[in-house]
Amino acid sequence: MDDQNIKNLLANVKAPPVDDNARKRAVNLALSEFEAAGKAQNQTNKTFFQGFISLARLTNTITQDNRRKDPMKKKHIYGGLATAMVVVLVAGVSFQQFSGEFAPDKVLDLGLIEQTGMVAVLDEETIAPAFIEAIKQQNEAEPNLARPRAGEKLKGLEQKQKNESGLDHMAALDYAFADGRAEPKKLLATPEMQKEQTISTKQNSRMLQEGIVGNTLMAGAPSGAVANLYSVTSDYDDSIQQGYKDIGRDKFEDFKENPIKLVSEESVSTFSIDVDTSSYSFMRRQINNGVLPQKDAVRIEEMINYFDYDYALPETKEEPFKPSVTVVPSPWAEGRKLVHIGIKGYDIAPTEKPHTNLVFLLDVSGSMNAPDKLPLLKNSFKLLLDTLEPDDTVGIVVYAGAAGTVLEPTKVSEKSKILNALENLSAGGSTAGAEGIRQAYQLAENNLTKDGVNRIILATDGDFNVGITNRDELKDFVERKRETGIFLSVLGFGQGNLNDHMMQTLAQNGNGVAAYIDTLSEARKVLVEEASSTLFPIAKDVKIQVEFNPDSVAEYRLIGYETRALNREDFNNDAVDAGDIGAGHTVTAIYEITPKGGPLTIDENRYEKTEEHKAKTDFSDEYAFLKIRYKNPNEDTSKLITTPITKANDVDSIDKADDDTRFATSVAAFGQLLKGGKYTASYSYGDVIDLAQSARGDDPFGYRTEFVNLVRLAKSSGTMEKSAPVLHKEHPMHR
Amino acid sequence: MNKPEDDTLISSARNGDSRAFEMLINRHYERMFAIAFKWTRNRADAEDVTQTACINMAKGIRRLHNEKTFTTWLYRIVVNAAKDFFRQNNRTQTLPDNYEPFSEALNPEEELYMRERLEEIYALPEKERDALLLVFGEGLNHRETAQVLGCAETTISWRIHKARNHLNSQREKKG
Incomplete structure (x- = not known):
């Protein structure tokens, strides 16, 4: 790929027109921040000389790289020394052997890693001028070696591009499959296919990510092992950014198995x-x-x-x-x-179904922006809508950074209105769940049906991180609201940040059911096949x-x-x-x-009360x-x-x-x-x-068959776990 | 864009004039959004990133030393917001929106090929990708890119060089 190619490619990533609402929101937020910052500055101005403040100015000396450098200085010195040694070694060996087949790519990688940074650091620290000399020599030597090779590659590539026939493209498609990187395929795929595709890609990469963490957890390996796995298997040691990952943060209540x-x-x-x-x-x-x-x-x-x-x-x-x-x-x-x-x-019986007043309380925080979350949620609720009677009402409250009512209680007969409201949801922001719950109860109360079913269905993927975040406080709130006759059910979505404990607490105390939706068929089971049990207590x-x-x-x-x-x-x-x-x-x-008289696990008391237990009757x-x-x-x-x-x-x-x-x-x-x-x-x-x-019996929906398959899978992962306590997985980004 | 006016707006904003700041941010929102979109490739995320960037701008504008560096400063704020966004949302990439076909002239296979190459760029390690996006995507020179990313100019050249190598070696592996 040459520079012009890259430019052309990137030119295709064009931003869509700006959404005016989004702009206004951002500008308003920025303005209030601006004013707040102004107040804060006025205060600091009173206590400090102006010149002092200028030290904190945002200039390009305060940058991420430099911030990192300070605490890592030692590491750089030692790391630098070590690398320089390697460079000297490699330089020696490579000058002799480069004519042969001595894996030049590897040498390049080793020798040139953080080359620039390294020289600078050594310069600053003035530790070993000889090493700098060595590196400089190496630098001069290597580009020359690298260039012809790169040229060859380019030539080969161009040739290929020219000769590219339909077959080659099929091959390209194939490896797109094999890679699990399906985005390029989108172009040819129908919308449904696309959906499946993205989900399966997601699953693949999730498998990689979770596979690592899950196995590490099970094997009881220290958490550092995760980082090691990444760095060991990555080709690009110098540029790995240990990004924040939402894995292994699913929260469950600790409990012990019931004893005998x-x-x-x-x-x-x-x-x-x-x-x-x-x-x-x-x-x-x-x-x-x-x-x-x-x-x-x-x-x-x-x-x-x-x-x-x-x-x-x-x-x-x-x-x-x-x-x-x-x-x-x-x-x-x-x-x-x-x-x-x-x-x-x-x-x-279907004819006796009571009138239903439903309020959907939907989490649309940024974390819901994954194919197995918000889109699945939307589809799940569409399924549920089909099971409702025309007279039933549905309201929608959403919460993210703030909570708001998206749809006032609407009769199911006006289905398109409800569908529209659902369709227009998009994810973004933090999670102010508590405020959402408050509003949802409010909405349900306003529309309370005396002899019918009043229920809030909360759909979320995780934490409530704004407002009441204390579980007990939320529990108390839900408990108080329970007395109004409104039931609360909780549907969990996604994985990685699922707060199961919170879901359980809410559903148990809100007279409701907690279910976890991982696929559309699970949504069908919970919301359609079991609609009556989910909805009518x-x-x-x-x-x-x-x-x-x-x-x-x-x-x-x-x-x-x-x-x-x-x-x-x-x-x-x-x-x-x-x-x-x-x-x-x-x-x-x-x-x-x-x-x-059976085999006891617990020894009988030696000093058992001799008093005979006398039953009144037999x-x-x-x-x-x-x-x-x-x-x-x-x-x-x-x-x-x-x-x-x-x-x-x-x-x-x-x-x-x-x-x-x-x-x-x-x-x-x-x-x-x-x-x-x-x-x-x-x-x-x-x-x-x-x-x-x-x-298995009748098993009309195949749930029991699925169970048998799960046990089979568990059997094989169980054996794998035993034979390989730490699994080496590749970094999901670099295959 | 009206250059001198930008400078006056900046200096008024620095002195606490919120009207000037509002004008400034309104004027640059589109550009910031476009940068954010280049990183996130999807509207919702780009809006989130731009919003964070606007807030950070409000926090930082008073400390902006030199009006002349405003553009690189703007870039830096958006790029940093994008990086933070990825970090917070445990992703290295977002799901791209279904963007428009590249060109009417391309047949589906060529288009597919292009798209794959593009994905390769976005799959690069963060630092290399950032450098590549700024230099080739935004047309900044190496010095400006270095200012935006807060590193030495040579580092930028190096990252670009490595990014090219990675892209080429990926082609070789597959092709």
Whole structure:
């Protein structure tokens, strides 16, 4: 490429006409800054001589390079010395060998790296004049060597360009593919193709980036390793700018897996249900990118509840759900049993759907400007719009640097107006989420439907970094607003800066659901197929309490629900918030129990109370007693459903259990393996695959098949992780 | 553009005249936007960058020593804003807007070829790309570029030289 070529190419990057609004905004901001700066200066002028201020003048001596130089001076001296030594060596060797095939490119790279900077530094420091001489000689020698070669290259290139035939272009296309650098292809592609293309390119590069970090995290390597990987594999050591990267900053709440408990010590287990699914989608994304997710990102109950199970439905609306219980032998621990508790919510018939008042609260901060964020969000909401009735209303509030209402509540019958508002969104600025939430509640309140559903759907990729940023404060705010009858659901987008903890806090306290949207098909699952469960709550504050019978159960362990644990006394306290169930939602909880006489993990107390536990009646065939509390969506007093878990629920072997039980078991096993496999003994990914494979059942949407594939992928990344603790990935920019 | 008036505007702005500053910034917004666009290649990002640049201009104009250096100073402010933008947004490049076809005269294959070459330029290490964009894209000479990027003139020549090498070696690898 010669200079004229470069010029011509760059001339094609022409700015579009200036947007007047953008200009006015910028000018106004600049003006207020100008005035603020003026005030500040007046103050400083009072305290300092004018001449002093002039030291801080913006002249070209205060530049990035010089700023960097000072603290790095030592490095430059030593680095300079080292390089000079190399240069002397290389100069010696190369003068003898240049006629041969001694990799001249490498020599050039070594010798000429920061050549100019180096001479200057050495000059300044006057350390070794001899070295300068050597470098100067080298400089004179090398261009001569380099030029003919460069000339040859150019000639070859020109020839190629002249001869370029259709075939060559196809080849060019091919390597564009292979490279994952798809932009040039845009020209030939249809808009849809383009979209896919950009997404796949993004994914490729993300894979590279995240691959590094993910693996490093898992391997427990020091964070410095990341930097090393970049510099080691890069060709251009002198010019690497360690740019800021949004990777590995996804935030998850720390939690430990539930431990095994002795029934004799703590016979009651209490937790709130959880219908979120975000953990599963996030894990899927990570595994598809070739890394295992962080352990804290794995919430087993969300993985299990991602899937729809065919549990028995309640007959009437009065009783919104009915528990189904199965007890099967544990596939991973001899002598233990798994107690499956499944709940399926009453499903609202399409004609009975209540009137819906929705407010979309959308994050349009600069970070949303990626194909898997704002564009995906727009498309997701378009899908949702299709499921709404013409009478339902939709409002849109956006937030970035500031929050604002983009669309006043509008009837879905005026669809084009809503679509227009969605289309016109663009991303930019910081994230003032709290103010956005305030406005969204305001909008929903103004348009409150008494007997319908009022819900805010928050779509975001991460932090709230302006306004209320304190999680507890936000939580309090959402809690207070919950009483107005407005539900808050949270949809997470993107990766790299996902603040999962914040999403969970908001959704849990705002009576809502948290889901993670990574693809359009996931959006379809959450917003279309499960629209009724996402939108219409049938019960709120659903709590489960299980009391184990010490006569038949020795130990128990709840799989998952770590972040949802409640105190025993919270169960009967209606003021304590818990999870909500939407129409048609299924919730599954699995306990692993050791029946009396089975293999114990915890040693029995030597000084066990000898006082015999005397039951009033004979409960000997009961494992436990299940209690479920819930409130109807518009009520404040809870109702109770109880059922004993007895030997009648027993199934002889896991193979004889129904598909749903077996599949849920396989998901639970996979989740536990991802969390380190502390309780699963020698159970392997292979066993999970076999079990899930046999329990796929109907699987009309292919979710269960997808799960099996995920386990396969996890299996291979798991082995890779073991064999290569630090993976050498190439710098994403220099392939 | 009216040169002497620029100078008067600058010196008034330096003395705290906000009207003068407003005129100045309004006058140069388009140019700043164009520079920002060259770096970001997409409208939304270019607007963000220009906005930051305008704010930084407001902060710095009082310390601008010499009216004559205004143009390079302007460049520096925009280029630095663009660099900060990339850093903050964890990217080295943005997604380019779908820009217009290069030329009607080109057939799709030639166009594709050109586009690939352009991507190669944008995929260069930051320092080399910046130098290349300023010299070839903006038509600055090496001395001005050095002032904008805050380094020695020889460094600019060196970066350009290396950028050329990189571009050529990429061609060789692929071709």
